[in-house]
Amino acid sequence: xxxxxxxxxxxxxxxxxxxxxxxxxxxxxxxxxxxxxxxxxxxxxxxxxxxxxxxxxxxxxxxxxxxxxxxxxxxxxxxxxxxxxxxxxxxxxxxxxxxxxxxxxxxxxxxxxxxxxxxxxxxxxxxxxxxxxxxxxxxxxxxxxxxxxxxxxxxxxxxxxxxxxxxxxxxxxxxxxxxxxxxxxxxxxxxxxxxxxxxxxxxxxxxxxxxxxxxxxxxxxxxxxxxxxxxxxxxxxxxxxxxxxxxxxxxxxxxxxxxxxxxxxxxxxxxxxxxxxxxxxxxxxxxxxxxxxxxxxxxxxxxxxxxxxxxxxxxxxxxxxxxxxxxxxxxxxxxxxxxxxxxxxxxxxxxxxxxxxxxxxxxxxxxxxxxxxxxxxxxxxxxxxxxxxxxxxxxxxxxxxxxxxxxxxxxxxxxxxxxxxxxxxxxxxxxxxxxxxxxxxxxxxxxxxxxxxxxxxxxxxxxxxxxxxxxxxxxxxxxxxxxxxxxxxxxxxxxxxxxxxxxxxxxxxxxxxxxxxxxxxxxxxxxxxxxxxxxxxxxxxxxxxxxxxxxxxxxxxxxxxxxxxxxxxxxxxxxxxxxxxxxxxxxxxxxxxxxxxxxxxxxxxxxxxxxxxxxxxxxxxxxxxxxxxxxxxxxxxxxxxxxxxxxxxxxxxxxxxxxxxxxxxxxxxxxxxxxxxxxxxxxxxxxxxxxxxxxxxxxxxxxxxxxxxxxxxxxxxxxxxxxxxxxxxxxxxxxxxxxxxxxxxxxxxxxx
Numbered sequence: 001x002x003x004x005x006x007x008x009x010x011x012x013x014x015x016x017x018x019x020x021x022x023x024x025x026x027x028x029x030x031x032x033x034x035x036x037x038x039x040x041x042x043x044x045x046x047x048x049x050x051x052x053x054x055x056x057x058x059x060x061x062x063x064x065x066x067x068x069x070x071x072x073x074x075x076x077x078x079x080x081x082x083x084x085x086x087x088x089x090x091x092x093x094x095x096x097x098x099x100x101x102x103x104x105x106x107x108x109x110x111x112x113x114x115x116x117x118x119x120x121x122x123x124x125x126x127x128x129x130x131x132x133x134x135x136x137x138x139x140x141x142x143x144x145x146x147x148x149x150x151x152x153x154x155x156x157x158x159x160x161x162x163x164x165x166x167x168x169x170x171x172x173x174x175x176x177x178x179x180x181x182x183x184x185x186x187x188x189x190x191x192x193x194x195x196x197x198x199x200x201x202x203x204x205x206x207x208x209x210x211x212x213x214x215x216x217x218x219x220x221x222x223x224x225x226x227x228x229x230x231x232x233x234x235x236x237x238x239x240x241x242x243x244x245x246x247x248x249x250x251x252x253x254x255x256x257x258x259x260x261x262x263x264x265x266x267x268x269x270x271x272x273x274x275x276x277x278x279x280x281x282x283x284x285x286x287x288x289x290x291x292x293x294x295x296x297x298x299x300x301x302x303x304x305x306x307x308x309x310x311x312x313x314x315x316x317x318x319x320x321x322x323x324x325x326x327x328x329x330x331x332x333x334x335x336x337x338x339x340x341x342x343x344x345x346x347x348x349x350x351x352x353x354x355x356x357x358x359x360x361x362x363x364x365x366x367x368x369x370x371x372x373x374x375x376x377x378x379x380x381x382x383x384x385x386x387x388x389x390x391x392x393x394x395x396x397x398x399x400x401x402x403x404x405x406x407x408x409x410x411x412x413x414x415x416x417x418x419x420x421x422x423x424x425x426x427x428x429x430x431x432x433x434x435x436x437x438x439x440x441x442x443x444x445x446x447x448x449x450x451x452x453x454x455x456x457x458x459x460x461x462x463x464x465x466x467x468x469x470x471x472x473x474x475x476x477x478x479x480x481x482x483x484x485x486x487x488x489x490x491x492x493x494x495x496x497x498x499x500x501x502x503x504x505x506x507x508x509x510x511x512x513x514x515x516x517x518x519x520x521x522x523x524x525x526x527x528x529x530x531x532x533x534x535x536x537x538x539x540x541x542x543x544x545x546x547x548x549x550x551x552x553x554x555x556x557x558x559x560x561x562x563x564x565x566x567x568x569x570x571x572x573x574x575x576x577x578x579x580x581x582x583x584x585x586x587x588x589x590x591x592x593x594x595x596x597x598x599x600x601x602x603x604x605x606x607x608x609x610x611x612x613x614x615x616x617x618x619x620x621x622x623x624x625x626x627x628x629x630x631x632x633x634x635x636x637x638x639x640x641x642x643x644x645x646x647x648x649x650x651x652x653x654x655x656x657x658x659x660x661x662x663x664x665x666x667x668x669x670x671x672x673x674x675x676x677x678x679x680x681x682x683x684x685x686x687x688x689x690x691x692x693x694x695x696x697x698x699x700x701x702x703x704x705x706x707x708x709x710x711x712x713x714x715x716x717x718x719x720x721x722x723x724x725x726x727x728x729x730x731x732x733x734x735x736x737x738x739x740x741x742x743x744x745x746x747x748x749x750x751x752x
Contacts (some may be wrong), residue, residue, distance in 0.1 A: 227249020492559030590661025
């Protein structure tokens with residue numbers, strides 16, 4: 001007789017994990033009460049033993065519904081948080097839910113305890129401006145639905161306010177009114193939104209050539225503003241933008257006590273558009289954070305997650321802030337500031353401040369902070385461009401107009417030749433630098449930071465192509481994982497005939513890089529760059545056109561679909577299962593896991609299809625960043641810049657702090673025994689083994705054009721509209737080549 005199935009208990013889990021049953025109970029029901037490694041090990045054992053029913057990455061049915069939701073806020077005295085709570089409560093009550101509110105006094109340890117307290121008593125949690133680390137926040141998601149307000153984490157539902165435009169409007173208005181300098185009164189260092197606001201103010205000051213200062217670690221209340229005046233007066237500026245309205249109000253009060261007139265002597269701007277901003281004298285110019293809208297979106301998203309945990313995909317909801325001009329800004333300012341555009345108070349005379357332009361600093365701030373902690377005499381001042389396209393455009397606009405540029409730029413390697421050819425970048429080919437660094441860098445990444453045989457940057461990551469695929473869907477349709485592109489085409493035709501909503505693959509039209517990766521993997525060069533002055537085009541050769549024709553045929557026959565794939569964080573366009581395979585750079589893996597957490601274990605990774613013999617697979621690169629140094633730095637500043645970029649890109653301490661999902665360009669990164677053979681939790685396989693094989697097979701016989709922006713612009717204008725069934729995109733290659741030749745000649749290149 002078959003033995004009855006034994007239902008696992010917490011005692012079984014405790015025995016296997018080697019811990020007490022009480023530890024198991026805390027780990028499963030109150031995340032954050034035990035060490036993270038212990039908690040994850042216990043949950044893994046509980047899932048394997050069948051103790052937990054897992055659905056969409058969190059437990060289902062372990063606790064009864066309560067009809068209550070918790071909101072955890074840094075403080076209950078801040079008018080912004082009070083208004084947010086009130087708006088959320090009204091929305092939740094209308095939907096039949098109650099709200100429990102807990103303040104944490106701006107302390108992460110108190111926030112962690114608050115989370116443990118509410119886990120057993122609510123159906124979901126809203127974290128408002130959380131101070132906790134990302135791992136701590138992700139641990140809650142294992143147990144309860146969570147929505148973030150004023151913070152964004154990949155793969156989690158978040159409601160954020162895009163302040164970039166509003167802050168830019170405010171600083172542009174200051175500049176137009178005659179202001180030439182600005183101070184940012186920063187809030188708590190642990191505040192995610194404070195760091196974002198500081199970066200936006202810094203970027204706007206850079207864009208409008210305004211002197212920038214920052215007073216750090218102000219208390220986010222009236223008392224903090226009063227204390228900030230003493231720091232401000234060390235080197236006053238024409239305007240002040242504060243972390244919030246309360247801080248601005250305190251600053252105005254103390255500034256008047258010190259004999260300053262508002263706004264005649266200094267203009268003041270707050271953030272939040274709370275009630276006090278309109279009633280103080282003078283009325284406070286401020287950034288309207290759309291508090292009611294944010295709270296209602298958060299409440300609705302949390303309810304959707306509670307009611308449909310398995311069918312709810314993480315959302316990244318972004319609202320747009322507005323600038324409200326009031327009486328606290330002097331509209332006819334006559335500036336007396338005589339400082340340079342990057343003035344900062346320095347700790348000592350030997351401190352070197354280096355400005356660094358990058359599209360984003362979210363994932364890199366821990367590394368920047370660690371560098372400045374261990375290199376006290378070098379300060380990195382980050383300037384955020386927000387997107388790769390905007391970062392390059394901002395830098396390039398300043399180069400061609402002979403305006404001051406940042407000391408360091410983080411840029412995609414495809415754009416490096418354009419900047420190098422213009423003379424904007426420092427040639428780093430000094431014998432010692434090149435000989436010391438080359439053995440430390442992945443070979444393909446190392447080659448990609450050269451132009452005309454000279455070194456112009458240090459690569460940060462590897463971006464080789466692999467194929468992400470869905471074996472479950474392939475099996476469902478009776479298909480095999482394609483080993484060649486011919487096989488992918490044949491299977492794609494059969495698939496699309498059975499289900500027109502499914503495609504074997506896709507072409508990302510966000511920019512030209514993904515499209516060109518098909519040519520590079522086929523070992524076909526549409527052009528050759530010879531030295532630093534001559535370009536030979538081969539875009540109308542039969543070999544080049546054969547790939548263009550094949551891609552168009554795949555589109556015509558429903559094998560590939562051409563559309564934008566992602567928006568820098570998520571994959572908003574395709575629904576899960578739209579594509580059975582995606583051949584793309586390895587870093588797309590973290591985008592997949594963040595966009596489709598419910599597909600955990602369904603996606604797999606392999607080498608991409610070959611064009612002929614599967615044994616002769618060649619891979620390509622898509623994306624990949626590099627740190628470069630602007631030309632013209634003094635020897636002392638150049639030495640400091642090289643110290644930073646070498647540490648940031650290649651030092652083991654920096655590499656270990658990289659955000660998960662990326663692949664460092666440091667030689668041996670994918671070969672590290674800690675990574676090779678280690679099973680990735682999302683893909684359920686040792687993905688770094690595949691990445692290592694792809695790195696070995698990169699086709700290095702490839703040249704990036706020294707005018708990537710123009711190449712991409714012509715691709716978007718000419719080719720993308722034709723990447724549709726019947727579009728005959730291959731017929732446009734002669735016109736594409738003609739336009740690029742004209743542009744190349746206009747830039748002084750010889751064309752063959």
